[in-house]
Amino acid sequence: MCQVFGVSRSGYYNWVQHEPSDRKQSDERLKLEIKVAHIRTRETYGTRRLQTELAENGIIVGRDRLARLRKELRLRCKQKRKFRATTNPNHNLPVAPNLLNQTFAPTAPNQVWVADLTYVATQEGWLYLAGIKDVYTCEIVGYAMGERMTKELTGKALFMALRSQRPPAGLIHHSDRGSQYCAYDYRVIQEQFGLKTSMSRKGNCYDNAPMESFWGTLKNESLSHYRFNNRDEAISVIREYIEIFYNRQRRYSRLGNITPAAFREKYHQMAA
Known part of the structure; x- marks a missing residue:
């Protein structure tokens, strides 16, 4: 040879x-x-x-x-998917002006929150998820899940955010024009805590881009890889993703490749 x-x-x-x-x-x-x-x-x-x-x-x-x-x-990141909107802007409830106009540039935590609703398919039926994100830290500060897409669901998410963050008066709360956010009861909560209400233009998803981005990340990195037998299974996966991975472990490029929780702690240490 x-x-x-x-x-x-x-x-x-x-x-x-x-x-x-x-x-x-x-x-x-x-x-x-x-x-x-x-x-x-x-x-x-x-x-x-x-x-x-x-x-x-x-x-x-x-x-x-x-x-x-x-x-x-041959390592690749999970591929992104597109998902359609859930809230219905066709109602006769009062609508707030757009205070942000796509200017997502807060300088501290609890200056701007964005809120939205999405849905998850299970063999038992739809699971609806309301979320609130702090635009500065990128943390999910409030969320709630349930069988129906109601003002009570968005209210639970808002109360969670208020309890955990205790924001100062003047915080801008931005959402789309869905009836759940325009509802009288929801607006009363905002007024009681001194929040300024801001809403997207009709049919313009870019006006709420930070929250839309989170939904895409959640579904791309987690939910699209499951087939849930029931709502409880989905709730468990979503809660673990938000509480353990997204807020505390997932690095965010815009934050200097540290986690939202670490970014918040860094801000408070520097401000002390």
């Missing part, structure tokens, strides 16, 4: 006994760490955030090298 390929016998045996280079061995060790981090972050991080995740666990790797190894491992 050596004669056929034109190599010496000694050269052939050297090739057979050749050990992988230090660089190759290092790459293989890194690949294992990358796989573990990819799974730990629920297959949601691209190269930049994955690099930060590895660094905080003591593993330093350049971005180009990391991108190459991710490609060799």
Whole structure:
């Protein structure tokens, strides 16, 4: 065989006994760490955030090298899907002006909250989810789930946010024009706590982009990968995603690749 390929016998045996280079061995060790981090972050991080995740666990790797190894491992982030709106703006209730006009630039927590409703399919029927997001920290500060899309559901989410955050008067509460947010009872709660009411223009999802972005993230990274037998299963998954992963573990590029909870703590430490 050596004669056929034109190599010496000694050269052939050297090739057979050749050990992988230090660089190759290092790459293989890194690949294992990358796989573990990819799974730990629920297959949601691209190269930049994955690099930060590895660094905080003591593993330093350049971005180009990391991108190459991710490609060799065929690791990809979960694909985004589009979902339709849920609330109905066709009603005769009073509508608030749009105070934000797509200017999402608060300078501290509890200056601007955005609120919205979405739905999740289960074998038992629809599960509706009301959520409230702090635009500065990107945290989900309030949420509630139920069988019906009602003002009581949005009210529960608002009370949760108010209890946990205790915001100062003047906070802007922005939502779409759905009847659940225009309802008298809901507006009374806002007035009692000194919140300023702001609402999107009719049919313009970009006016509530931060909340729409969260729904897409929730469904892309979690819900679209399940088939729920009943509402309780969905509730458990959603609660775990929000409380454990999204607020406390998921790195946010806009926040400097730290989590919403860590960003809030950092703000309060600097303000103290």
